[in-house]
Structure formats: structure tokens, C-alpha cells
Amino acid sequence: MGKIYTITSGKGGVGKSTTTANLALGMAIAGKKVVAIDLDIGLRNLDMILGLENRIVYNIIDLLEGRAKLNSALIRDKRGDNLKLLAASQTNSKEDLSKEKFLDLLNLLKEQFDFVFIDSPAGIETGFSNAFAGAEGVIIVATPEISSIRDADRVVGILEANGKHNISLIVNRIKPEMVKKGEMMSQDDILQILAIDLLGIVPDDPKMIEYTNKGEPAVLDKISVTANAYINITRRLMGEDVPQLELKPKSFLRKLFERL
Amino acid sequence: MLFDFLKRKRKSAKLATERLHIILAHERGMARLPFFDDLKSDLIKVLSKYIDTKDALNISVSHRDGYDFIEINVPITGNSSK
Numbered sequence: 001m002g003k004i005y006t007i008t009s010g011k012g013g014v015g016k017s018t019t020t021a022n023l024a025l026g027m028a029i030a031g032k033k034v035v036a037i038d039l040d041i042g043l044r045n046l047d048m049i050l051g052l053e054n055r056i057v058y059n060i061i062d063l064l065e066g067r068a069k070l071n072s073a074l075i076r077d078k079r080g081d082n083l084k085l086l087a088a089s090q091t092n093s094k095e096d097l098s099k100e101k102f103l104d105l106l107n108l109l110k111e112q113f114d115f116v117f118i119d120s121p122a123g124i125e126t127g128f129s130n131a132f133a134g135a136e137g138v139i140i141v142a143t144p145e146i147s148s149i150r151d152a153d154r155v156v157g158i159l160e161a162n163g164k165h166n167i168s169l170i171v172n173r174i175k176p177e178m179v180k181k182g183e184m185m186s187q188d189d190i191l192q193i194l195a196i197d198l199l200g201i202v203p204d205d206p207k208m209i210e211y212t213n214k215g216e217p218a219v220l221d222k223i224s225v226t227a228n229a230y231i232n233i234t235r236r237l238m239g240e241d242v243p244q245l246e247l248k249p250k251s252f253l254r255k256l257f258e259r260l
Numbered sequence: 261m262l263f264d265f266l267k268r269k270r271k272s273a274k275l276a277t278e279r280l281h282i283i284l285a286h287e288r289g290m291a292r293l294p295f296f297d298d299l300k301s302d303l304i305k306v307l308s309k310y311i312d313t314k315d316a317l318n319i320s321v322s323h324r325d326g327y328d329f330i331e332i333n334v335p336i337t338g339n340s341s342k
């Protein structure tokens with residue numbers, strides 16, 4: 001039986017889709033059978049981050065409304081067989097997704113895949129409750145900013161009120177230099193405030209825009225710290241007991257080296 | 261002047277943490293007491309029968325030692341007998 005994780009945040013733009021793409025692809029590279037579902041109906045995004053936008057014929061609404069078969073709606077990753085994408089519809093609204101049919105689909109996918117990652121829309125409206133309804137684990141993405149953490153706390157409250165207790169946190173876009181100077185909250189500060197488990201940390205990476213431009217997620221850039229951060233998280237999701245990544249401020253030499 | 265200097269030295273991450281602790285304690289309390297807004301307006305109604313509650317009336321929820329507290333702070337200015 002596969003595991004279903006929903007990636008959510010409350011506040012928009014903190015890196016849910018980027019995280020979903022990298023965790024899904026990272027898992028696939030590690031040999032797991034994975035499906036990534038873009039549930040941001042109306043604002044399709046995951047396809048471009050993964051570089052699969054040209055392959056989409058059918059989307060999740062087509063599938064749920066019976067216009068497409070499962071096999072034709074699941075888009076095959078261009079890098080391998082292990083990852084499939086179920087794209088969001090661009091022309092529908094969040095209310096067009098039937099929760100019952102979606103839950104049925106998740107039950108089906110659970111039998112065929114090891115991991116299902118659901119990328120949820122920003123906010124705490126309709127789309128959000130659909131996104132976490134069928135998940136056994138919820139991953140909250142937050143950046144070290146007060147508004148993001150405040151919204152994450154709201155989301156934790158709502159999830160717990162709905163009986164979801166397997167909630168963990170990814171702190172995204174950490175800048176070790178700033179943390180060291182006391183100008184940015186550390187993951188420990190944030191954990192103490194939110195009181196949920198830490199799943200992992202991801203550095204703020206100026207190359208992220210390049211990865212998105214190319215449609216090749218960071219996790220493919222194997223020597224990068226960011227790829228390691230995502231791999232660290234996937235291993236933890238697979239049940240391995242791995243220590244948290246340590247992010248160190250870059251040395252002068254390293255900065256110089258990167259400029260060359 | 262020395263005080264100003266010290267204040268400026270206080271790191272913004274620390275400040276962010278403190279501000280979040282305060283606001284979230286309040287918001288979590290509100291979430292546990294869904295009747296809080298109604299209670300608050302009733303309290304204001306009662307209080308304003310006796311005192312001038314126009315400004316600085318502060319009713320909030322906080323959480324300490326496993327209990328929720330409703331905290332009411334009413335500064336009584338000038339002639340308190342309205």
C-alpha cells in the first residue's frame with residue numbers, strides 16, 4: 001500500500017510546488033513508484049517545474065469526470081518510468097473537483113504506487129480541504145518569515161481540528177548567513193513556535209530560477225546542497241533515520257569559486 | 261543613548277520570534293474559544309455602562325500552564341464614575 005502526502009502551507013508562494021516536484025522526482029530516482037498530483041485547479045504549475053508541460057493531454061478533471069482513462073491521464077516523466085504526473089485543469093475552478101471521486105482515485109493510486117504527493121493550492125478554502133482529505137501525512141512548507149509561520153500555525157490548527165495529526169514541517173529558503181547574524185529565524189526558532197516535527201530544511205538557492213527555467217528540478221543537480229536537502233527529506237519519508245542536514249554559511253573561498 | 265544603542269543591537273530574528281509567540285498564543289486561544297468574539301462584545305457592553313471604554317480596552321486570550329485565560333485590561337482614566 002502506498003503512502004499519500006499532501007504538501008501545503010497556508011501562505012502562497014512559499015515553495016509548495018517546488019517542494020512537491022523535487023520530493024516526487026527524488027523518490028522516483030531512488031527507485032520508488034511515484035505519482036505527483038497538481039491540485040491547484042485553475043493555476044497549473046507542477047508541469048512546468050517538472051518540464052512536462054508539452055506532454056499533457058488530459059488532466060485530473062478529465063479523469064474524474066470520465067473523459068480520460070487513468071493510463072492516459074497519468075503523464076510519464078521524461079527521465080524515467082517511476083514518476084507520473086496528474087496535471088491540474090486550467091479551465092475549471094476549485095469547486096469543480098468532486099471530493100468523493102477524488103478520494104476514490106486516491107484509493108486506486110495507493111494500490112499502484114509507493115508514494116502519492118499532492119500539491120495543494122494556497123489558502124484555506126475549498127481546494128485546501130480537498131487536498132488533505134485523503135492524505136495520511138501532511139507536509140507543511142514554511143519560510144523563515146513571520147507571515148508564513150503565522151499562516152502555517154493556522155493550517156496546523158485546522159488540520160488538527162480535522163483529525164490530521166501526522167503533520168511535519170519543511171523550512172524552505174533558509175539563508176545560513178542571515179541566521180548566523182541573527183537576522184533570520186533558525187529552524188529551531190520556528191520549530192519551537194509551531195511545535196510540530198521537522199521533516200527537513202532547504203536552503204534558499206539562487207539557482208532555483210534556472211532549474212525552473214529548464215524544467216529540471218534541483219534534485220537532478222546532484223552535487224548541489226539543495227539536491228542533498230531534498231534527498232535527505234525523501235530518505236526520511238522512506239523511513240530511514242537520517243540526521244538533519246547542516247547548512248553552513250558559505251566561506252569566502254566558496255563564494256569566489258562560485259563566481260568563476 | 262546607550263539604551264537606544266542596545267535596542268538597535270537586538271537582532272530582528274529574536275524580535276520576530278517574540279512577536280510570533282505572542283500573536284500565536286492569542287490566535288490559538290481564539291480558535292479554542294469560538295464564542296470569544298461574542299463574549300468580548302458583551303463584556304464591552306457591560307463595562308461601558310460604568311466606565312468610559314472608548315480607548316485602550318484590551319480583552320484577549322492567553323494560554324499558560326495548561327489553562328486558557330481571558331485577560332481584561334481596562335485603563336480607568338479621569339473620572340471613573342461615568
Ligand SMILES: Nc1ncnc2c1ncn2[C@@H]1O[C@H](COP(=O)(O)OP(=O)(O)OP(=O)(O)O)[C@@H](O)[C@H]1O
Nearest residue numbers: 012013014015016017018122173202203204205208
Ligand atoms: N529553496 C528555494 N530557493 C530559492 N527559490 C525558491 C526556493 N523554493 C521556492 N523558490 C521560488 O519561489 C517561488 C515560488 O515557489 P512555488 O511556486 O513552488 O511556491 P508555491 O507555494 O507552490 O506557490 P503558490 O502558492 O502560488 O502555489 C518560485 O519562483 C520558486 O522558484
Ligand SMILES: [Mg+2]
Nearest residue numbers: 016017040045
Ligand atoms: Mg504552487
